[in-house]
Amino acid sequence: MSLGSDLIKLQETDLELAKLGKQLGSLPIIDELAKKRAALTKLRAEATRLLAVRKDAQIAVDDLDEGERACHExxxxxxxxxxxxxxxxxxxxxxxxxxxxxxxxxxxEFDRPEAREALAAAEERERKLVDYIKRFEAAIVEDTRAARDQASAIQTEIDELSLRRSHLFGRLPEDVQGLYERSSKRFKGLCVERIQGNVPTVCRTALQPASMDALRHATDYAECPYCHRIIVVNEQE
Incomplete structure (x- = not known):
């Protein structure tokens, strides 16, 4: 495999790694999980409020029962x-x-039916919300498992590509490694280009005959005289 081919494949690998890293950090299901967890917090707060309402309603009924007992005594x-x-x-x-x-x-006796009705309504609202929260929590557990599976699949790809990158980068001469790293940082990952006719594939500025002549004398790569990216001259395997 030629040096030019290694440079092209290294850049392709780095670009794919960057894309996968971005995907891993912004999985749609992660955003949905965050929204659901925020909603669950609100639901639990509402459940606490309904619990207090139900207890107040129970106290009202108990007070009436106690009042009745005290009156009979x-x-x-x-x-x-x-x-x-x-x-x-x-x-x-x-x-x-x-x-x-x-x-x-x-x-x-006049107040008791209304108090019992209020208690029954409070108990029903609380029961429905508790059941809903249980289903909601179960859905979050499933989404968390799905998110973990998706993240694991992407991470596996990242790990495999990272090994490939290490192999490709390790085959470059030390001076080319430094050149690639500096250029990659400068051009945000897109630092290697091919030549199509007399036009580099990234900067798209047609090279003058003198520059083309210099490229013909280069072995594997050269520097674009305009954008200063690495131009691969020989990409043969």
Whole structure:
């Protein structure tokens, strides 16, 4: 394999490595995963809020139940309290106390359906969101696995190309290695060009007869007099 051919293949390998590196760093599925994880954070925050709403609704129901229990105990205690029927004031106080307790019980019975309805609605919203979050988390796990597989496949290509690059670069003479590295950095990877007729394939500036004559005397490569890239003269295997 000629030096010119090695230079062309080395550049092709470097360009492919750069492309794969960019692909690895910007996989669409990675962006989607980031969006889904952000959405999951919001869903979990909403789940925390619904949990608080459900607990408040449960407390409201429990308070009514506790109020009812306390009222019944107060009624039983009032009825068990000895009162002289001839004591008008004591009887009036007892009747007023029992009346107030009865009103409280009526109010509790009036408020309980709404409180239980609010609790049932809160429980249903929380249950649906929890189920949705579970499915959402499972989808993220699957996407993460798919992203890992895609990244692994690209990384395998990168590893194989890196070995090929090391082999190609190692076959270049030391001075050509330095020339290639400097030129590649200067021209952002596109530092080697062919010649088609009298026109270099990258800078596309037609060479003058004197420059063409110099190329004919070059062995494997020369420098473009205009853009100063490496022109491959002999690309034969």
């Amino acid at each position: 107060a009624v039983a205690a009032a009825q068990a309290r000895p009162v002289d029927p001839s004591d008008y004031r004591a009887m009036r106080d007892l009747e007023e106390e029992l009346s107030n307790l009865a009103k409280r019980l009526e109010r509790i």
